[in-house]
Amino acid sequence: MMDRRAFFAGAAATALVPFAVTQPAMAGKLPQDGAEWFTNVEVKTHDGQTLRFYDDVMKGKILLINFFFTSCDNVCPLMTENLARVQELLGARVGQDIRMVSISLQPEHDTPEVMAAYAKGYGVGPGWLFLTGRKDDIELLRHRLGFVDSNPVTDADPEQHIGTVRIANEPMHRWAMSPALLNPPALIRAIKRVLPEFS
């Protein structure tokens, strides 16, 4: 388990405090203005909370966001398992400044209870939220987060949207994408790339 220490070695210097969200006054408006772009639609978590998407889930966080659905028995289990290993490597920072988010593509089926059982099955720790909500709201989030395909037939197939994880340093507007099945140390390198201030 090599990378855990490497990842935190630099962070230790800045102390493991959650990341201060101080934004200097900026000329002009940022084009992807948080709540306006990502919206504050209501989402329900696997542990029974109701949250506003931007303000409560995203704002100020380092994020790993992917889409999944519990009945997908093809790629999803491998992916969730892979992300569970990433969570393990990231350790206590998940739940502090880092948040993992998995959004259901079958919100009508994936109730909080169903997702809670799913998360338990993968040994998901705190700081990793499984989200569901109104079908239209989830579709909106999918589009706003760029999990879309220009071919409508491909776009309608939920399995086309589960292969990647979006990695974001939200306060810095820094977004990247990684394959969800990338080996955990490489995925951690990708996270570090949106976090150079810690490396």
Place this chain on the structure above:
Amino acid sequence: MTSWKDKVALTAQRNRQEIVKAKLSRREMMRLGLLTAGGSLIVKAGLSSRAFGQPTAASLADPDTTLSRMPASPPIKPFVQQMPRLTLKKPIKSNQMTAGLPDPITGKALLLPCDGTTPIDGATKRIDHQYYKHNPNVEGAFIDKFGETKFYELEMKEAHIKLHPDYGASKVWGFDGQVPGPLFRAKYGEPAMVRFKNHLPSVRIPQAFGIAEMTTHLHNGHTPSESDGNPVNYFNSVNDPNAVNPLGFKDQHYPNVKAGYTKRGDLSGDPTEALGSLWYHDHHLDFTAQNVYKGMFGCYNLFDELDTGDGTGLRLPHDDFDVPIMFNDFLFDQDCQTVFDLFNLDGILGDRFAANGAIQPKLEVEKRRYRFRLYAPGPSRWWEFALWDGTNYLPFWQISSDGNLLPNAIQVTSTRIAVAERTDIIVDFSKIKARRIYLVNRLEQVNGRGPTGRILNPGQPIIQINLTLPLSSTDDSADPSAGQAGIVGMPLRPLPDPDWKALQAKAAKLPTRTWRFERGSGGWMVNGKFFDENVVSAAIPQESEEVWVIQNPGGSWRHPVHIHFEEHRVLSRNGVPVKPNTQINASVDYARKDVIELNTNEEVRIFMRFRDMKGRYVMHCHNVVHEDHAMMIRWDIV
């Protein structure tokens, strides 16, 4: 608060007023497609207004959201500012090189010549330059394997630039604070050591897009791996002194040597492999598109004994009459700041068109021959350039493809370049009767996935060219027609494998690798995989030859595929061999290339050599939004 409909109406009205003020005649406007016969303004990309709002069920179902989901840039008057010439980069002495921030008291930065090493892997490691080595006999002296080194410094920094007189200043990042960056005029036999100094704002300062770590790739360069701008070789800014590379710089060594020197046993290489119009740009893993769009690109031209740059050799137009032009499309918000949609993975388009950092400029020319080097730095737009006098498309001479001289000049009336491609053209203004013509882009492109293929008439005007300047000196350049009728003009540079049949026959026996550029799992893949910097997809023996088959199974997107380090020759497209360009309907595929225009449902076979140097390189889609969403592979020469 006005409704979006009111805003649309208001912007349209303003657009129209701007056009009237710019004094385009009605006839010109109709020809430019801006006005209907009835006199009303045609709403089209570039002069239209678009509404921005919450998506509706209909807009969510519409896959073509590239431009439509963003509001239009503020209006401008076209053709009111002069097209800027690029600043010429001058060398300095090695003992004048500095590093770090200036001392607050003395105002001087630390003097620090090259020490023969350079940082790699996110600046976490430092290795030796392969061909610029310490001289053990003289303290502090170095030997450049390829000649006497010239030293340069480029400072990457933030700047505020007015891209149009009607606009407020836009925040950009640029080499030496310029967009495009300064022009290098390098020579074969004179290696260059360039110190890239990252003086961008700290990564702790939020940006709308872009990341203040940089790795600069010299596009088309035959460059040692550690100086190639590999996507993982980014380094931090001097404004992040606690980061791994506190002085915030990286030295890159450009040998300016022609490929094939190893086999020839000399240090000059194969004269038929000379490169001409190169360019440099950021290549940061996951962030290339954002950083390039922010302004991190510039121009690098190479000269040799044929293409001399001084009127000798092939006698091409030179100095003031050798004009590189970099074309960009930008989208601006209402505060005149560039907008980048981070959630559009198809590609990024703008609705304002800039030439050398000026939106729709004008250019005054003498009635003589000019060489224009046309560049498409991207991120996602393809272009088809033509010269239009209000009635006709005027002929001109294409002399290069991807910046490398063709075997012969070819007379054309348009030239297409995908992202990252270059074409050099010679325009003989002494043969043009009109006093005013336009450089137009005739290629329709409505989203980031590539052009539709439809040819516009007359197209989007980018530069107004006025043939007004008095002749400052006699034109000493050669006539590209070589005094002959027909489309094949003067001989330029022979190709390395002039016997086309022999090359095809040889290629048929070579080992083959197939690379499928495809959409998958919500990103862009090569052979079903996303880029992983530690996976070597091809380990290729040095001095070997291979055939690569590049495939696009997609029916609705195109990929400009770029291979670092070595040129290639296109053998065939969908099984149809390329025609040598001495035939009518010549193909500019008959050339040395570094970008493959990979069109929909296309398979392109190319011939590759891997010569001279070892190390890691990449191949990727140069629609850099695709590259950033993982359409890249690593290949190593071993």
